[in-house]
Amino acid sequence: MTRLIEDDIRTKEVLEWRGINLLHFSGSSCSQKTRIFLNLKGIEWVSHPVNLATGENYSDWFLGINPRGLVPVLVDDGDVHIESNDIIQYLEKKFPLPELIPAEYKELAPKLLREEDDLHIDIRNISFRFLFGKLARKKEDSALKKFEEDLGTIEGKKDNHKVNELKFYKDFNKEGITNKSVIQSALKFKKVYDGFESNLTKQPYFLGKELSLLDIAWFIYTHRLILSGYPFKKTHPKVVNWYQNLLKREEFKKEVNESLILRNVRRLTRFQDAIKGTTLRKIVNF
Numbered sequence: 001m002t003r004l005i006e007d008d009i010r011t012k013e014v015l016e017w018r019g020i021n022l023l024h025f026s027g028s029s030c031s032q033k034t035r036i037f038l039n040l041k042g043i044e045w046v047s048h049p050v051n052l053a054t055g056e057n058y059s060d061w062f063l064g065i066n067p068r069g070l071v072p073v074l075v076d077d078g079d080v081h082i083e084s085n086d087i088i089q090y091l092e093k094k095f096p097l098p099e100l101i102p103a104e105y106k107e108l109a110p111k112l113l114r115e116e117d118d119l120h121i122d123i124r125n126i127s128f129r130f131l132f133g134k135l136a137r138k139k140e141d142s143a144l145k146k147f148e149e150d151l152g153t154i155e156g157k158k159d160n161h162k163v164n165e166l167k168f169y170k171d172f173n174k175e176g177i178t179n180k181s182v183i184q185s186a187l188k189f190k191k192v193y194d195g196f197e198s199n200l201t202k203q204p205y206f207l208g209k210e211l212s213l214l215d216i217a218w219f220i221y222t223h224r225l226i227l228s229g230y231p232f233k234k235t236h237p238k239v240v241n242w243y244q245n246l247l248k249r250e251e252f253k254k255e256v257n258e259s260l261i262l263r264n265v266r267r268l269t270r271f272q273d274a275i276k277g278t279t280l281r282k283i284v285n286f
């Protein structure tokens with residue numbers, strides 16, 4: 001569990017925040033996952049939007065709350081928790097009902113969720129290329145430098161996690177998202193979804209008869225991949241069925257509402273890719 005200690009928190013005002021507070025961004029996948037979880041649990045929370053599109057996550061104010069510069073962040077009665085999967089597991093303990101980790105998976109759940117988190121850069125590769133298109137803007141060198149030089153700590157220590165974030169944005173600034181990265185990322189997803197497809201022949205949800213944290217986490221990735229044109233219908237029809245059933249639920253649907261501008265950008269990107277023969281389906285070819 002990643003909870004900041006008081007010395008890590010430079011934006012001291014949050015120490016006074018009472019109740020469940022979430023710093024988040026409407027279109028961020030990890031924020032969407034956390035909000036779906038809060039909806040399903042019926043937890044009341046205070047919303048603090050952080051605009052990733054304008055780089056608010058690299059402001060001193062936000063880095064003083066999360067030195068990783070990432071949303072979501074949970075502030076519960078002044079305690080700061082980062083990392084979406086840690087946040088939802090923390091909240092699962094605090095609000096046990098309805099149970100979203102089946103009893104037999106209590107030990108395995110952190111590992112299964114880590115596998116999802118390990119693919120975060122991969123979902124970013126695909127989203128940046130096929131969903132956000134020209135809206136996936138480069139970060140200014142000055143912003144990256146400020147982030148790199150920020151002295152924030154996590155649990156009292158310098159945070160190495162930043163290295164991956166910086167690498168992603170430096171590579172992206174240099175070469176965008178290459179076909180090679182798209183293929184590598186898509187293959188990682190295929191491997192996981194092959195396993196899910198086989199699970200879903202025996203049961204309605206990834207871990208059994210009941211909806212769990214794993215379904216919530218993977219619903220968001222699946223949603224993004226579907227919008228990006230991943231050929232699920234051909235490769236994983238049971239996954240499509242599982243996804244469509246979840247999408248009918250208000251707790252899920254309202255969190256993935258796409259703004260008009262994003263929808264138009266995505267459609268335009270798809271149209272241009274179709275003309276150039278560079279859609280996700282064409283590139284991965286499975």
Ligand SMILES: N[C@@H](CCC(=O)N[C@@H](CS)C(=O)NCC(=O)O)C(=O)O
Nearest residue numbers: 028029030069070071072083084085
């Ligand atoms: N492992 C982190 C990943 C969080 C993450 O990457 N958040 C993205 C939004 S989905 C973000 O804040 N990105 C800001 C940026 O890339 O500048 C978690 O699960 O909370």
